[in-house]
Amino acid sequence: MALLLGxxxxxxxxxxxxxxxxxxxxxxxxxxxxxxxxxTNYETKDSYKAGPIGGLFQIVHIFLRVVxxxxxxxxxxxxxxxxxxxxxxxxEKIIYYEIGVIICAVLGLLFVILMPLVGFCFGxxxxxxxxxxxxxxxxxxxxxxxxxxxxxxxxxxxxxISIGIIYGFVANHHLRAQIEKTxxxxxxxxxxxxxxxxxxxxxxxxxxxxxxxxxxxxFSDLDNVKSLLGxxxxxxxxxxxxxxxxxxKAMAEAxxxxxxxxxxxxxxxKELKKSSAQLNTSLSDVKRDLEQSLNDPMCSAxxxxxxxxxxxxxxxxxxDNTNMDQLPSLDxxxxxxxxxxxxxxxxxxxxxxxxxxxxxxxxxxQTTDIISDxxxxxxxxxxxxxxxxxxxxxxxxxxxxxxxxxxxxxxIRRSLPTLEEYDSYRWLGGLVVCCLLTLVVIFYYLGLLxxxxxxxxxxxxxxxxxxxNTGGIFLMVGAGVSFLICWILMTIVxxxxxxxxxxxKLLCEPYQNRxxxxxLDTPYLLxxxxxxxxxxxxxxxxxxxxxxxxxxxxxxxxKGIYGTLKxxxxxxxxxxxxxxxxxxxxxxxxxxxKVNIDNIVLLDEAGRKNxxxxxxxxxxxxxxxxxxxxxxxxxxxxxxxxxxxxxxVKANHLPHGSLKQSLKxxxxxxxxxxxxxxxxxxxxxxxxYQSIKELQQKSSGLGMKVTNTLSSLxxxxxxxxxxxxxxxxxxxxxxxxTIVGYFERYLQWVKISITEKIAACKPVATALxxxxxxxxxxxxxxxxxxxxxGIGKATVFLLPALIFAVKLAKYYRRMDSExxxxxxx
Numbered sequence: 001m002a003l004l005l006g007x008x009x010x011x012x013x014x015x016x017x018x019x020x021x022x023x024x025x026x027x028x029x030x031x032x033x034x035x036x037x038x039x040t041n042y043e044t045k046d047s048y049k050a051g052p053i054g055g056l057f058q059i060v061h062i063f064l065r066v067v068x069x070x071x072x073x074x075x076x077x078x079x080x081x082x083x084x085x086x087x088x089x090x091x092e093k094i095i096y097y098e099i100g101v102i103i104c105a106v107l108g109l110l111f112v113i114l115m116p117l118v119g120f121c122f123g124x125x126x127x128x129x130x131x132x133x134x135x136x137x138x139x140x141x142x143x144x145x146x147x148x149x150x151x152x153x154x155x156x157x158x159x160x161i162s163i164g165i166i167y168g169f170v171a172n173h174h175l176r177a178q179i180e181k182t183x184x185x186x187x188x189x190x191x192x193x194x195x196x197x198x199x200x201x202x203x204x205x206x207x208x209x210x211x212x213x214x215x216x217x218x219f220s221d222l223d224n225v226k227s228l229l230g231x232x233x234x235x236x237x238x239x240x241x242x243x244x245x246x247x248x249k250a251m252a253e254a255x256x257x258x259x260x261x262x263x264x265x266x267x268x269x270k271e272l273k274k275s276s277a278q279l280n281t282s283l284s285d286v287k288r289d290l291e292q293s294l295n296d297p298m299c300s301a302x303x304x305x306x307x308x309x310x311x312x313x314x315x316x317x318x319x320d321n322t323n324m325d326q327l328p329s330l331d332x333x334x335x336x337x338x339x340x341x342x343x344x345x346x347x348x349x350x351x352x353x354x355x356x357x358x359x360x361x362x363x364x365x366q367t368t369d370i371i372s373d374x375x376x377x378x379x380x381x382x383x384x385x386x387x388x389x390x391x392x393x394x395x396x397x398x399x400x401x402x403x404x405x406x407x408x409x410x411x412i413r414r415s416l417p418t419l420e421e422y423d424s425y426r427w428l429g430g431l432v433v434c435c436l437l438t439l440v441v442i443f444y445y446l447g448l449l450x451x452x453x454x455x456x457x458x459x460x461x462x463x464x465x466x467x468x469n470t471g472g473i474f475l476m477v478g479a480g481v482s483f484l485i486c487w488i489l490m491t492i493v494x495x496x497x498x499x500x501x502x503x504x505k506l507l508c509e510p511y512q513n514r515x516x517x518x519x520l521d522t523p524y525l526l527x528x529x530x531x532x533x534x535x536x537x538x539x540x541x542x543x544x545x546x547x548x549x550x551x552x553x554x555x556x557x558x559k560g561i562y563g564t565l566k567x568x569x570x571x572x573x574x575x576x577x578x579x580x581x582x583x584x585x586x587x588x589x590x591x592x593x594k595v596n597i598d599n600i601v602l603l604d605e606a607g608r609k610n611x612x613x614x615x616x617x618x619x620x621x622x623x624x625x626x627x628x629x630x631x632x633x634x635x636x637x638x639x640x641x642x643x644x645x646x647x648x649v650k651a652n653h654l655p656h657g658s659l660k661q662s663l664k665x666x667x668x669x670x671x672x673x674x675x676x677x678x679x680x681x682x683x684x685x686x687x688x689y690q691s692i693k694e695l696q697q698k699s700s701g702l703g704m705k706v707t708n709t710l711s712s713l714x715x716x717x718x719x720x721x722x723x724x725x726x727x728x729x730x731x732x733x734x735x736x737x738t739i740v741g742y743f744e745r746y747l748q749w750v751k752i753s754i755t756e757k758i759a760a761c762k763p764v765a766t767a768l769x770x771x772x773x774x775x776x777x778x779x780x781x782x783x784x785x786x787x788x789x790g791i792g793k794a795t796v797f798l799l800p801a802l803i804f805a806v807k808l809a810k811y812y813r814r815m816d817s818e819x820x821x822x823x824x825x
Contacts, residue, residue, distance in 0.1 A: 067100035108494035119483030150808040167790020172430035175783035192763035230360025244716035317638035443478030451812035472813030508777035517549035555765035640674035
């Protein structure tokens with residue numbers, strides 16, 4: 001207990017010095033810093049398992065609960081501790097509680113007293129040829145049955161005695177083995193206590209050093225104000241601004257594409273007109289040649305005249321089918337587009353992009369002074385925290401308690417050899433006790449073995465064999481030795497039983513169920529002027545509800561010494577860890593941040609006029625249907641290839657001559673015209689048709705498109721004008737909360753670490769468990785109780801074994817005289 005109190009007082013002073021320097025309260029920051037106190041590893045296990053022998057210990061515990069079923073005598077213990085116990089008036093309570101132990105002890109004492117007397121009387125009686133001492137066996141009808149019953153009974157009892165002896169041997173050896181482990185147990189506990197003492201200042205230093213990590217993270221964010229704050233503002237505005245600029249950029253590209261399309265269509269139309277005129281000329285020439293050929297005299301004579309007339313009639317199919325000259329020129333719309341393109345709308349849009357994308361840099365330039373002020377404030381906080389480590393006299397505070405631990409360890413190391421020496425004597429005595437009982441039971445086993453093996457039922461009592469007689473002698477020797485040692489063994493059993501049972505019931509059991517702590521926590525028990533003894537010792541404030549049970553439970557759960565001892569009653573961390581002073585200054589700096597980015601113009605008046613001019617350029621007023629209708633026509637009225645083939649077929653029906661050859665030559669010319677002029681013209685007309693179709697689609701609703709684009713632009717510009725200040729305030733608050741959040745997170749972690757983790761007192765509870773529950777109860781009392789349980793059981797069974805051995809020896813020993821023997825079997 002002194003060790004525990006000394007440790008608590010030391011840590012109280014240590015934590016008091018730390019907390020009195022002051023800090024700040026905290027809430028969780030926006031960004032989570034990975035702050036974790038390094039774990040401390042200890043050697044000593046917090047639980048003990050006896051192993052397979054634990055089952056035997058449980059049997060003894062059950063026996064003790066049967067013998068001593070009464071509840072823990074809390075009232076009696078309280079009176080003893082208060083020195084108010086009066087044996088003359090309170091003896092009845094003690095007798096009531098100890099009645100089971102008293103009865104067992106009285107029975108044992110009676111056994112101790114009566115067995116020597118009975119043995120003495122029994123020996124005298126047998127010397128007088130009484131009590132079975134006469135070497136004469138009378139013949140009985142049930143003699144064989146009695147012999148068998150006596151033998152079986154003695155065998156069963158001997159087995160029970162053997163079990164008790166085994167318990168004794170096991171308990172004796174286990175106790176010696178556990179005593180040998182005591183040094184290792186003590187060393188590990190002292191190392192754990194030293195680890196705890198050494199870890200406490202190291203943990204405090206670690207916590208203080210983590211401020212540097214927190215500050216570096218904050219400085220990194222402050223240096224990145226361009227991307228964090230400026231980028232945040234930029235991202236807030238981006239969904240509204242960028243689509244408007246993208247629409248204007250697309251419109252600028254549309255203007256350029258429209259000009260290119262118009263130029264392409266206009267140039268192609270000019271080429272089509274030339275090609276159409278050339279085709280018309282070629283067809284006219286062929287038509288004229290054919291007319292001249294049909295004036296040949298052969299066309300006057302039938303049946304050639306009919307063929308010539310048919311050909312003459314079909315010459316109208318060789319006319320041009322299009323009228324390209326009627327299509328108006330696109331020079332005027334192109335001139336308007338060229339005038340519009342005199343203003344570089346794309347460049348104006350890029351200026352809008354640049355003006356918007358320059359927001360982060362503008363924020364960085366305008367917050368230089370504020371960032372510098374915040375860094376200065378954070379450095380001042382760092383200076384305060386760094387001074388804490390220098391003001392804690394860690395070594396001075398630990399040296400006294402470390403010296404106390406060293407003195408205690410020296411005392412234990414000096415006492416352990418004496419304990420081990422005495423335990424060797426105890427072990428030797430226990431071994432002698434077990435060997436004496438083993439000797440007795442060996443005599444009984446030998447007697448049974450020799451008696452049963454050497455017994456001849458046909459032999460008369462006076463003629464029994466040597467082996468059978470030897471068996472009887474072994475039984476009598478066992479009975480004699482039993483009389484000699486049983487009272488000594490019972491004396492040992494009674495003494496160890498009274499001590500072991502009371503220690504188990506009055507110390508071990510209440511310690512395990514913590515009723516012992518509850519008794520110690522009784523108000524005004526240990527000090528009549530203090531309601532709570534522990535808080536009076538620690539704080540000199542006995543009204544604080546600080547109990548032994550609560551301290552022990554918290555230490556078992558490895559809680560920090562601050563929360564375990566309720567040090568908030570002396571040093572309230574919530575008051576000392578106060579971040580309001582510094583955090584308030586930082587928050588005010590960010591709230592007062594003035595960032596002027598109101599001069600952002602997405603598109604100037606020149607750009608707006610450019611868009612309006614484009615909408616009034618007349619592109620959408622062009623009659624595209626005229627062009628599409630003309631371009632959808634075939635270049636010729638008839639298919640020239642079909643016409644040429646038909647002409648050649650008709651020519652083949654004519655007689656040989658100049659007419660036939662002329663018609664064939666014209667057919668070939670028509671094919672050449674189709675191949676060299678019609679086909680290219682058709683391809684050009686198809687290409688222009690698609691271009692005009694696309695141009696029609698692009699120009700469709702041009703005015704509405706421009707109107708929508710300008711509306712989107714006005715909306716974005718209005719959003720910048722009316723909402724940018726609120727966006728700046730919102731993002732500045734987020735950014736400031738992030739910076740402050742780092743320190744709030746750090747101080748919250750400091751608070752949790754001090755209240756729950758620093759100087760976690762589990763080694764103290766483990767040391768107390770090792771001293772009481774492990775060493776005293778598990779190492780010593782449990783084996784001692786098992787020893788008296790086994791030896792006591794064996795000693796008690798010596799009495800019936802003695803009786804049966806004496807009875808049975810009569811049937812195995814060789815008698816001096818006998819009755820007339822008749823074989824009754």
